[in-house]
Amino acid sequence: MLEALVKSGKALSAYEIRDYCCNQLGYDLLPMSVYRILEFLENNDLVHRLNTSSKYIACSHITCPHDHEPPQFLICKSCHRVEEVSMPDRVIKTVTQATRLAGFQLASKQLEIDCYCTECTLTKDTSA
Amino acid sequence: MLEALVKSGKALSAYEIRDYCCNQLGYDLLPMSVYRILEFLENNDLVHRLNTSSKYIACSHITCPHDHEPPQFLICKSCHRVEEVSMPDRVIKTVTQATRLAGFQLASKQLEIDCYCTECTLTKDTSA
DNA sequence: CGCAAGGTCGTTATAACGTAACATTCTGCA
DNA sequence: TGCAGAATGTTACGTTATAACGACCTTGCG
Ligand SMILES: [Zn+2]
Ligand SMILES: [Zn+2]
Ligand SMILES: [Zn+2]
Ligand SMILES: [Zn+2]
Numbered sequence: 616m617l618e619a620l621v622k623s624g625k626a627l628s629a630y631e632i633r634d635y636c637c638n639q640l641g642y643d644l645l646p647m648s649v650y651r652i653l654e655f656l657e658n659n660d661l662v663h664r665l666n667t668s669s670k671y672i673a674c675s676h677i678t679c680p681h682d683h684e685p686p687q688f689l690i691c692k693s694c695h696r697v698e699e700v701s702m703p704d705r706v707i708k709t710v711t712q713a714t715r716l717a718g719f720q721l722a723s724k725q726l727e728i729d730c731y732c733t734e735c736t737l738t739k740d741t742s743a
Numbered sequence: 744m745l746e747a748l749v750k751s752g753k754a755l756s757a758y759e760i761r762d763y764c765c766n767q768l769g770y771d772l773l774p775m776s777v778y779r780i781l782e783f784l785e786n787n788d789l790v791h792r793l794n795t796s797s798k799y800i801a802c803s804h805i806t807c808p809h810d811h812e813p814p815q816f817l818i819c820k821s822c823h824r825v826e827e828v829s830m831p832d833r834v835i836k837t838v839t840q841a842t843r844l845a846g847f848q849l850a851s852k853q854l855e856i857d858c859y860c861t862e863c864t865l866t867k868d869t870s871a
Numbered sequence: 872c873g874c875a876a877g878g879t880c881g882t883t884a885t886a887a888c889g890t891a892a893c894a895t896t897c898t899g900c901a
Numbered sequence: 902t903g904c905a906g907a908a909t910g911t912t913a914c915g916t917t918a919t920a921a922c923g924a925c926c927t928t929g930c931g
Contacts, residue, residue: 630887645911650889667794667855669888689847702841709834710856717828719817719858726854727795728838730847758916773882778918797888797917 616644616652617661617673626670626697629653665690665697667727675699685724691732702726744772744780745789745801754798754825757781793818793825795855803827813852821863830854 619635620627627635629649636642644652653671656662660683662671667690676683676699687706689698707724714721747763748755755763757777764770772780781799784790788811790799795818804811804827815834817826835852842849 628888646889689842689845691847692850698845698847700841700845703837706837706841709831709837713828713830713834714817714856714858717817717826718861719819719826720864721856722820722859723857725857728842728849729851729853730842731850733846736848756917
């Protein structure tokens with residue numbers, strides 16, 4: 616399944632992962648198994664779940680030796696490209712502060728941000 | 744439907760709205776209708792969709808005369824309370840900058856932030 | 872008026888996402 | 902070996918969302 620996500624190079628839904636495994640890799644998985652394996656992969660920071668789209672993506676740092684830090688995602692509204700980034704501390708700090716000001720406590724540093732990627736921005740500009 | 748959302752005072756799924764309308768208000772709606780009406784309400788900033796939970800919530804500023812600004816939501820992971828806030832400009836600015844640095848262009852200023860609300864923070868603390 | 876183009880709304884069916892519940896098998900240990 | 906608990910398989914179902922089609926109504930024009 617991790618192979619499926621890495622090879623596809625994009626975010627896939629649980630059922631798309633299942634189809635990929637079945638069609639390309641010859642593994643016939645039931646939905647339950649897919650979700651159980653995803654849970655394991657997530658717990659080990661090999662895969663991230665994108666809450667806003669209910670999809671899953673291979674971590675960009677799978678091969679890195681360092682510990683994994685809470686990721687932020689830039690998600691293209693148009694082509695659905697996903698970029699896993701580490702935002703500057705300053706960003707997280709201001710968000711944390713603003714949250715605390717409202718009386719809440721930040722529970723996760725994962726952010727998912729609605730964007731247009733470079734290519735889609737260009738396309739939009741020229742067509743407009 | 745707007746009445747249902749306002750009266751319930753929390754985020755509801757499309758089907759929960761439907762049930763509320765049917766049971767409390769005597770309107771028997773089919774799913775398609777619910778989604779069509781929600782689309783209209785969203786376009787008019789009377790209702791917001793929470794992408795991370797696939798639920799819908801009445802705008803906190805329904806009665807305000809001013810134009811609606813892109814909302815940010817603090818969402819309690821534990822009790823699911825939702826607070827619609829306007830984060831300081833500084834926050835949006837740093838996010839926008841960081842996004843641009845990564846080569847992307849911010850598409851929406853709506854943010855959904857994973858939190859614990861005041862009450863749940865307290866509960867957690869005392870029980871721990 | 873009579874008719875057609877285009878819009879809204881009702882209805883059915885189904886796709887897509889996710890989990891509860893229970894059976895079976897595996898594994899480690901007394 | 903016999904047992905407990907964990908992992909895995911399997912079925913069925915719940916939840917969220919949309920496609921597709923048709924009924925109806927409105928509106929603009931000959
Ligand atoms: Zn990662
Ligand atoms: Zn793009
Ligand atoms: Zn609002
Ligand atoms: Zn709470």
